[in-house]
Amino acid sequence: MSVGYVAIQWNRHKRVYDACIAGGVVLYLSVFMLAGKAFYRGAHAISDPILAMRALATCAFLMLHVVLCLGPLARLDRRFLPWLYNRRHLGVATFLVGFAHAFLAIGFYHGFGVIPPLVSLLSSNTNYTSLASFPFEILGALALGILFLMAATSHDFWLRNLGARAWKRLHMLVYVAYGLLVMHVALGILQAQRSWWPAALVGIGVATVVGLHLVAGMRERRHDEAGTRRVTPDGENWVAVACVDDLAEARGCTVTVGGGERIALFRHDGGISATTNVCAHQGGPLGEGKIIDGCVTCPWHGWQYRPRDGQSPPPFTERIETYRVRVLDGRIEVDPRPLPPGTPVEPARIADRAG
Amino acid sequence: MTRAQRRLHVHLWLVLGPLILIGFFAALGARPRASLWDAFRSDPGAAEAGDVPFHKPEEGGNP
Numbered sequence: 472m473s474v475g476y477v478a479i480q481w482n483r484h485k486r487v488y489d490a491c492i493a494g495g496v497v498l499y500l501s502v503f504m505l506a507g508k509a510f511y512r513g514a515h516a517i518s519d520p521i522l523a524m525r526a527l528a529t530c531a532f533l534m535l536h537v538v539l540c541l542g543p544l545a546r547l548d549r550r551f552l553p554w555l556y557n558r559r560h561l562g563v564a565t566f567l568v569g570f571a572h573a574f575l576a577i578g579f580y581h582g583f584g585v586i587p588p589l590v591s592l593l594s595s596n597t598n599y600t601s602l603a604s605f606p607f608e609i610l611g612a613l614a615l616g617i618l619f620l621m622a623a624t625s626h627d628f629w630l631r632n633l634g635a636r637a638w639k640r641l642h643m644l645v646y647v648a649y650g651l652l653v654m655h656v657a658l659g660i661l662q663a664q665r666s667w668w669p670a671a672l673v674g675i676g677v678a679t680v681v682g683l684h685l686v687a688g689m690r691e692r693r694h695d696e697a698g699t700r701r702v703t704p705d706g707e708n709w710v711a712v713a714c715v716d717d718l719a720e721a722r723g724c725t726v727t728v729g730g731g732e733r734i735a736l737f738r739h740d741g742g743i744s745a746t747t748n749v750c751a752h753q754g755g756p757l758g759e760g761k762i763i764d765g766c767v768t769c770p771w772h773g774w775q776y777r778p779r780d781g782q783s784p785p786p787f788t789e790r791i792e793t794y795r796v797r798v799l800d801g802r803i804e805v806d807p808r809p810l811p812p813g814t815p816v817e818p819a820r821i822a823d824r825a826g
Numbered sequence: 827m828t829r830a831q832r833r834l835h836v837h838l839w840l841v842l843g844p845l846i847l848i849g850f851f852a853a854l855g856a857r858p859r860a861s862l863w864d865a866f867r868s869d870p871g872a873a874e875a876g877d878v879p880f881h882k883p884e885e886g887g888n889p
């Protein structure tokens with residue numbers, strides 16, 4: 472069984488996004504080069520190749536920080552969602568800028584000897600036991616290898632081929648790459664610097680990335696713990712999760728049941744439907760999406776599912792779990808036991824408030 | 827994300843975050859007291875005497 476390749480479905484948003492990335496990179500590199508030439512003159516002048524190397528390195532490092540911060544920022548504030556939409560494009564651009572830095576650095580420092588550049592890179596410094604003279608280039612090369620793996624598998628073709636779970640785990644290697652790059656910078660560049668501000672900037676960047684992930688995680692944990700549970704006299708588990716008035720027409724909301732799993736509720740056509748909150752694409756929060764053309768639409772990448780049965784509209788074949796739902800006295804109650812993906816469930820009619 | 831994925835993310839950052847910070851500060855703490863290149867620039871003659879390497883540290887070690 473094979474997976475068909477579908478070319479990137481370009482739209483205006485993607486083109487604008489990519490134009491912003493390309494423009495930002497060119498602007499950053501230009502400003503860095505010009506500022507470097509303006510500030511370092513005479514005996515302190517830096518040669519063009521080294522300046523370009525530093526410009527590319529700092530640009531890629533900054534872009535990686537943005538990539539890593541977008542996830543928690545979008546969870547903390549919905550206004551960052553548009554930037555999350557095509558984060559993979561930013562990730563691929565980060566790899567390309569990092570690759571340009573590596574290409575230049577290896578060529579400049581290892582390309583003029585009799586030994587092949589890559590062999591020279593791996594063998595010229597083997598002082599792995601000393602922190603002060605550690606071969607920091609290896610750390611950068613390892614990180615670049617991980618970024619290459621991620622860039623090469625960033626297309627939806629690989630997402631479908633590997634499966635969402637394996638693909639997500641593979642792409643969580645970006646955290647390892649980030650750790651390697653921080654050490655690459657700290658061991659290699661900062662040790663040669665006399666001024667304190669480069670180290671301070673890197674420290675602030677690391678603290679921001681780590682802090683944002685922890686704050687977003689803690690906030691979601693509090694959200695999960697806020698779920699309520701009630702057992703009705705008929706012995707079935709129904710969880711009162713929201714009021715009808717909490718939901719606007721064609722909008723969704725996310726609720727948490729006792730076990731911690733999130734359920735997305737949607738109000739549409741005078742009824743309430745409940746599905747899993749996890750999009751089959753990349754695990755996006757469906758409850759933060761809305762109903763477009765009669766379908767639940769993921770806020771991350773626009774994947775759609777019919778709220779009545781959790782199936783994507785033809786010709787798509789994705790399915791998500793659905794939940795039984797009812798409305799009692801204006802309260803929305805769900806059965807927290809998920810039904811198999813694609814199971815049809817009749818929406819609870821809002822008019823049936825009397826139960 | 828599923829609940830398991832959210833928990834994995836939090837636990838990963840609880841472990842990885844301090845590790846990265848500790849590594850970062852340890853690397854900074856291991857900085858040499860004075861740059862070899864600074865020593866060379868202040869006293870180029872010392873390089874010829876073999877006291878400091880002739881090439882800049884940032885030029886790598888391709889033999």
